[in-house]
Amino acid sequence: MNPIADVVVGAESEATVVVTRDITVRHFHEDMPEVYGTPFMIYLMEVAATQAIQPSLPPGWVSVGYEVNIRHLAATPVGRTVTARARVTAVTDKLVTFEVQAHDGVNLIGTGTHTRAPIDLARFEKGLLGPGPDGESGSQP
Secondary structure (H helix, E strand, O other): OOOOOOOOOOOEEEEEEEOOHHHEHHHHOOOOOOEEOHHHHHHHHHHHHHHHHHHHOOOOEEEEEEEEEEEEOOOOEOOOEEEEEEEEEEEOOOOEEEEEEEEOOOOEEEEEEEEEEEEEHHHHHHHHOOEOOOOOEOOOO
């Protein structure tokens, strides 16, 4: 079974957020500007990418971030709404690549590429537990 057989180039989605103080750089570093933080912009781009392919994945499958190549182009103050868009540009046997961008209603604030790897969630989580005393993966201590 190829879990990404139904993912198509051109699939798109978007995600939005209103910038609040808790997602600004100043919230974490008082001596920095009160503007939308780069990690939050990247996360919003990842959310848009996830939404673009999730309906095409088999039940029990999700996607995880594999690679991020983003430029943060402009500062966004508190109160603006940021919209991130993701469009599938390539699908291989194990990875899905996206063109991503973010806009705050005034400026294009971010652009780049993002790659996600679809995974079987139950198998992934079982592997996180590591080998147990019997040597079997997923055994709990």
